[in-house]
Structures are given as structure tokens and as C-alpha cells.
Amino acid sequence: MRKKYVILSLIIGLSLLLAGCTEVDQPITAESEGIWNTIFVYPLSWSITKIAEIFNNSYGLSIIIVTIFIRLLLMPLNVKQIKSSRAMQEIxxxxxxxxxxxxxxxxxxxxxxxxxxxxxxxxxxVNPLAGCLPIFVQMPILIAMYHAIVRTEEIRNYSFLWFQLGSPDFILPLLTAFFTFLQQKIMMSINPSANMNPQIAMQMKMMLYMMPIMIGVMAFFFPAALALYWVTGNIFMVVQTLLINKPMMSNMNSGGVKK
Known part of the structure; x- marks a missing residue:
């Protein structure tokens, strides 16, 4: 468990270090230099901008589409995470x-x-680190998404639904906290055997409440576009988790799971 937190801290630290090497107030363009800009930030900014052009410059809708695409790319890691969590509970x-x-x-x-x-x-x-893989990958993407939003003028100044993408909102953070809580709650409900281990049960219960509060509070201070990215990703994860675990639970109930 300690190893997981150490590796997670290193990944977050590395992401922040890379992000800190660039100025947030500098516009992101194809000429922007640096690994962080060329590999992470500019591809996101370019993708959001190009997709928005297809949908009458709807940058909000473009962020939703890009988020779904990113989640689809991460789906193998998420499936591995869910299966690893299930296997861990079984032993x-x-x-x-x-x-x-x-x-x-x-x-x-x-x-x-x-x-x-x-x-x-x-x-x-069972790989105890498998459950952290999606988090390891998502942290750089989340920070890069923030940079892409605030450093792309078209995205930053666009209004979508009731909010402006580049400014904080008051409703989206609540939705962010709610769907984060819902995702955590579903993960706990499909792993009832976690209660066999008091330590794991306590950790999961703490994460159930602390994670939504932490993310919701942060969302109040960040651009609404970042909260839109998080809400869309969480809704996708809720649906994905339910779809993945339904056949898994059916197989287990019918004795179909074999070691």
C-alpha cells in the first residue's frame, strides 16, 4: 500500500514539475517548445479546437467528445483496475x-x-499496483487539460450552456463531487467482500467521502471547462463500471469464474 502512494506521489510530482516548466499565461501553439507542450498540451488544444470547428465552434461539446475519446483509450487500464480490485477482494x-x-x-x-x-x-x-494505473495516467492528462483550456483563447472565452469555460462555476463543482461519490459508491457496492478486511473497508470508506469533497472544492477554483471534463469522465466511468461488472457478477454467480 505504501509503495502505491509513493509511486502516485512521484507521478504527480513529475507532472507538476513538467507543467511548472511552462508559463500558464503563454498561449499554446504549434511552435510552443518543450516536452510538456508538444506531447501533452498542444495535442489536446488542437483536438478540442478542430472538433469544435465541426460542431459550429462548440468548444464545450468538443471537450465532452475529447473526454469520451480519452476514456475509451484508457478503458483497457480501467478494465484491468476493476478486475484487479475484484481479484484482490476474492483473496x-x-x-x-x-x-x-x-x-x-x-x-x-x-x-x-x-x-x-x-x-x-x-x-x-493479482497486481496490487494495477488499481493505480488509471490514476497514474490521468494525472498528466488532467494537468495538460487545464493548460490547454487556459492557454487557448478560443476555449477560454467560450460560453457553453450556463457557464463560461475559462471561468469557475458554482453548479459544475457540485456535479463533479456528486458523480465522483457515485463512482466510488458503485465500486464499493460491487466489492462487498471488502468488509472482510477492516483496514481496506476503512480506507474505501474514507475515500468514498474525502475524494468527492476534495475534487469538488478544487473545482470551485478552476475553470469550468476542467470541471466539465471531470464530470463527463465520471459519468463515463459510472456507465463503464456497471457494464463491465454486470457480466462479471453473472459469471461469478453461475460459477463461471475460474482461477
């Missing part, structure tokens, strides 16, 4: 047995516990 009884077997806190016993835990995960093809 919780065996993990609990190992913790009970090696309950002593001395160093040798804890090393033995760690070795057998890793062996158990290997036997069941």
Missing part, C-alpha cells in the same frame, strides 16, 4: 488467514508474512 479470506498465522510483530515473522502474501497474489494473478 481477502486467504490474506486474513495469513495475517492470523503470522500475527507476531517480530521482523522475521513479518518478512515471512510479506513473502507468502506476495506468493499468494502471484498465484492468483
Amino acid at each position: 481477502q479470506p486467504k490474506l486474513a488467514e495469513l495475517r492470523e498465522k503470522y500475527s507476531s510483530k517480530d521482523q522475521n515473522t513479518q518478512m515471512k508474512l510479506q513473502q507468502e502474501t506476495m506468493q499468494l497474489m502471484k498465484e492468483h494473478n
Whole structure:
């Protein structure tokens, strides 16, 4: 668990470092230099602009389309995350047995516990880092989306529905928090066996409430276009999670899942 947070912190730090190497107030163009601009920011800005031209310069609709396209590209990672989460929950009884077997806190016993835990995960093809893969990939994209919005004048000054894309909104952050909560709630509901492990249950419950609050508060201070990107992505994830887990649950109930 600590390794996951360390790697996540490194990815976020690297993304912020790359983003910090460019000036937010500098317009993004094809001539913009730097890895961050050429690989992340400009392709997003160009895609949003070109798609908007197809739909009568509707940059809001373009952001929704680009978001869905990004989510489709990330779908294999998200499927892997969901399956890994399911597999991790299925081996919780065996993990609990190992913790009970090696309950002593001395160093040798804890090393033995760690070795057998890793062996158990290997036997069941469980990768504890798989659940973090989508987050690792999404962080640079999220920051790049922010840069693409504030550094592209056409996007920044465009009004969509009731809000201006380049200015903060008051309704979208609430929707952002709600759909983040809904996504987390669905993930918990499809993994009821998480309650077998008090530590995991406590972590998931904390994330259920803390993540929506944190993201919702941040959305109040960022351009509405970024909140639109997040809301669209969360709605997509809710639908995707339900579609993926319905056949998985049916297979499990019919005994179709085999190790």
C-alpha cells in the first residue's frame, strides 16, 4: 500500500514539475517548445479546437467528445483496475488467514508474512499496483487539460450552456463531487467482500467521502471547462463500471469464474 502512494506521489510530482516548466499565461501553439507542450498540451488544444470547428465552434461539446475519446483509450487500464480490485477482494479470506498465522510483530515473522502474501497474489494473478494505473495516467492528462483550456483563447472565452469555460462555476463543482461519490459508491457496492478486511473497508470508506469533497472544492477554483471534463469522465466511468461488472457478477454467480 505504501509503495502505491509513493509511486502516485512521484507521478504527480513529475507532472507538476513538467507543467511548472511552462508559463500558464503563454498561449499554446504549434511552435510552443518543450516536452510538456508538444506531447501533452498542444495535442489536446488542437483536438478540442478542430472538433469544435465541426460542431459550429462548440468548444464545450468538443471537450465532452475529447473526454469520451480519452476514456475509451484508457478503458483497457480501467478494465484491468476493476478486475484487479475484484481479484484482490476474492483473496481477502486467504490474506486474513495469513495475517492470523503470522500475527507476531517480530521482523522475521513479518518478512515471512510479506513473502507468502506476495506468493499468494502471484498465484492468483493479482497486481496490487494495477488499481493505480488509471490514476497514474490521468494525472498528466488532467494537468495538460487545464493548460490547454487556459492557454487557448478560443476555449477560454467560450460560453457553453450556463457557464463560461475559462471561468469557475458554482453548479459544475457540485456535479463533479456528486458523480465522483457515485463512482466510488458503485465500486464499493460491487466489492462487498471488502468488509472482510477492516483496514481496506476503512480506507474505501474514507475515500468514498474525502475524494468527492476534495475534487469538488478544487473545482470551485478552476475553470469550468476542467470541471466539465471531470464530470463527463465520471459519468463515463459510472456507465463503464456497471457494464463491465454486470457480466462479471453473472459469471461469478453461475460459477463461471475460474482461477
